[in-house]
Amino acid sequence: MNETKISVARPDLSGNEEKYVVEAIRSTWISSTGAFIQRFQEEFAELCGTKSAISVCNGTVALHLAMLAMDVRPNDEVLVPSLTYIATANVVRYVGAEPVFIDVDPNTWCMDPKLLEASITRRTKGIIAVHLYGHPADMDAINRIAAVHGLWVIEDAAEAHLARYKGQVVGGLAQMATFSFYGNKIFTCGEGGAITLNDPHLELRIRTLRGQGMDPQRRYYFPVTGYNYRLTNVAAAMLCAQLERQKQILERRKQIFQIYHEQLAGIPGISFQPVAPWAEPVPWLFCITVDKQLYGLSRDELILRLDKVGIDTRPFFMALHHLPPFREESAKRGEILPVTDQLSNTGMNLPTYVGLSNDDIERIATAIRSFRN
Template sequence: MAKIPVSFADLTGNEEKYVAEAVRSSWISSTGPYVQRFEREFAEMCGTRAAVGVCNGTVALHLALLAMDVRPGDEVLVPSLTYVATANACRYVGAEPVFVDVDPETWCIDPHRIEDSVTRRTRGVIPVDLYGHPADMDAINQFAAVHGLWVVEDAAEAHLAQYRGQPVGGLADMTTFSFYGNKIFTCGEGGAITLSAPQLELRTRTLRGQGVDPSRRYFFPVTGYNFRLSNLACALLCAQFERREGLLTARRRVFSRYRERLTGIEGIGFQPVAPWAEPAPWMFCITVHEAAYGRSRDELAEILASEEIETRPFFVPLHRLPMFREESQRRGEQLPVTERLASSGLNLPTYSQLSDEDLDRVCEVIRTHRR
């Protein structure tokens, strides 16, 4: 019985050819034609004036907060149900992540709950497009405008998701992406920031490239970073973008077949889709309601693992992690929706080359082990 991984990068187009071309040309660092092509094409796809490539999605968040001039003592509103990088980035710049519960209808930060967490020190909000579903950006932007806050959208998992007919990427002051190996578009390790404000772009590019003054060689007026993305990585991304329709269609097929095959199994729930959202088909999610299914999420994951089927539990809520727990308790944060989802959610194998037979086998194991 062949193992079914939870994700698998599809590199079957021009990926190898373009990387070989980059190697032959000797453009292997962060200058070269693929870097420019990647940034141009990704900005176009996101409907923004610019895209700035960086070395991963965590760095994209860090750089966005640096560009927003976030300082020690500032507070940033974030969901607790997200990957740890969202909150770590706040700590990198000395700010404190303040955790807000998620909306049961989107699994993203709840716009009705953010107001309660605002203090004099709040500077911004980082909505996360969890598991490919966009956050309710109109409500969040409106809230931010009223309170004079910036918005950095963490769309690491939501490549080409749409919000009210608009692609994710141009809906916030800055939007960050990851191109890690399990993402819809990947270069192994990579990331980007999309944005449209010219001054902010200049600041972002300067900080990304060691803070160098473009008109004076080896003159560095500010403390910058080396957060650049290589031409080799961009070669992979350019090849991935050529096949974007095919990659998305193949993943959408996986999503709809899972829904069809798992519908009607008592105790198994699906990720909700808001009427205004077209989520990115990143990782298919189920929730396991222990009382109705007869087993816990962890029991089901173990059974699937014993059948050589890899899965991922949902993220451990960040307010439960040792480095954030105490501050969260001091603030008295109550996040019941986050807790419920985190203990019941499971990601199933999702990738463009997942065969119908393998997908059906996953569903069969889930169906037959209900008690």
């Protein structure tokens, strides 16, 4: 086999990324102050329709700062979906609190709002709603339940840059939202993140915590214990270039999704990600689920077969409530999350990136069609 390996994701840095990085270097502003940081924060807030955006060094620390800003403490509980990347739950532990896992809705693959109420206890402080695989969570329903119980809500929008919920862009649909710009994300700078929000008090608290806890009015006076979670101006330079091409990047990804849909349609046992009527998802990683009875191979067998012909794919996230850091507490609470289990065992992501050619997609789809037993 001499065909080149197709990866799951690859950044597209073909615009002004290199030029702006060189500009940042030549300016000597390579740490966390500089024109690109300023520009990125302004542009990203505008795109998300929020008063501010705070740049940080990755999506995990964005969530950690959100926990600190919301004053989450030991023994508190935070409701999170079980079908998500582990960072969503890890950050709850960073502050000594406990993530309580909620099953996902089969129609959105995001946290099922109907299940929230049953998991709320006197210890519950808030909810992290994840916009999974580019699809927004049902924010109105989640916010309604949160309001009744006096809880805060944070959007984890790491995988859903510019997705829309009922016409409104994610990032401004709750108290705050967090983003990741890791190399496989829609917009990337290698490692990076952001928090979007409207509340100036929370903004000040987060900016203070992000910069070692230094009082913004008094240099080298530290009223609180903070962190160094800042993004560099060099990374922000890349993000500014990415945002310049946001339409192009999203357009090509949409085409890729469209072609996958066409080419994989009608294969028995292969199903696609659902889209709620109120959702305008963004094309992050194309998702399929594999029904072994109908397709003839399990998801894991299909992943191996594709790998053998040079096509890299990835299984859906493992259900967090079964993983070693969380399973004991989850079992004590008696959590049974069948939709998460089903998706986690049968779902997989296919290669999705701007540089993927139509021929590559055809090669992937042909392989999937041909492996059917």
